[in-house]
């Protein structure tokens with residue numbers, strides 16, 4: 001059985017005020033917000049936090065966001081937030097939030113969708129859109145710890161412009177070390193040799209698995225609900241052991 005993420009909320013995890021210390025546009029629809037926690041906490045790559053906004057009339061909205069920064073960087077947490085036009089919380093960040101603003105946050109949350117430097121590999125990461133956020137934390141942790149665990153990210157995006165963390169990922173791939181990047185661009189022709197120009201499917205995964213040593217230890221899949229379903233089915237079709245697949249779903 002594919003292991004879906006669970007989000008146990010430990011009562012001990014308290015809300016704290018955090019200040020936005022930097023805002024960085026990543027793509028036309030995704031912006032990163034960097035926060036300085038007032039109470040520092042350590043986390044593991046793949047975990048998320050909850051963010052709470054309170055309106056002047058007391059109305060509250062709360063959402064989960066994966067931590068995209070590396071565990072080594074716990075003094076400045078990065079959340080990569082995609083703007084959903086009809087949403088409630090993500091438009092607030094994109095349209096109203098400013099450096100110096102305070103919001104409430106609690107975490108870290110999640111003990112299932114995590115990768116630690118001491119974990120063995122090979123590891124396949126599959127993400128789409130802002131679903132790359134927790135995978136980016138794993139990739140940065142992998143780079144910071146100079147891990148030699150083979151790790152491949154298959155990242156799906158609509159266009160070259162929509163590839164979140166593109167320059168950083170390309171630079172890591174160009175080192176030709178233990179990390180490899182494969183992009184699949186669904187609404188444009190691919191720009192790089194070895195990348196794809198369609199949605200993730202089983203034949204693509206069969207080819208990609210040949211770029212990693214065998215046997216595959218674990219796969220992490222993250223993105224919208226439909227993406228996670230399709231990618232997980234394609235992985236099983238490519239003979240990946242269902243019990244080795246961990247998933248994190250954004251949205252209903």
Ligand SMILES: Cc1cc2nc3c(=O)[nH]c(=O)nc-3n(C[C@H](O)[C@H](O)[C@H](O)COP(=O)(O)OP(=O)(O)OC[C@H]3O[C@@H](n4cnc5c(N)ncnc54)[C@H](O)[C@@H]3O)c2cc1C
Pocket residue numbers: 048063064065066067079080081082083084086087088089090091130131133134223224248249250251252
């Ligand atoms: C564990 C976890 C980690 C998450 N990490 C991130 C992250 O790193 N970055 C990020 O941008 N989002 C992330 N999300 C999604 C996030 O929590 C919100 O759901 C998202 O920002 C939408 O909130 P909203 O208030 O703007 O929209 P809402 O008002 O909540 O929703 C508007 C509509 O969009 C749908 N929807 C919600 N999320 C998505 C989505 N991702 N794609 C398509 N439709 C959606 C909803 O079902 C609803 O119909 C994560 C979710 C979970 C559960």
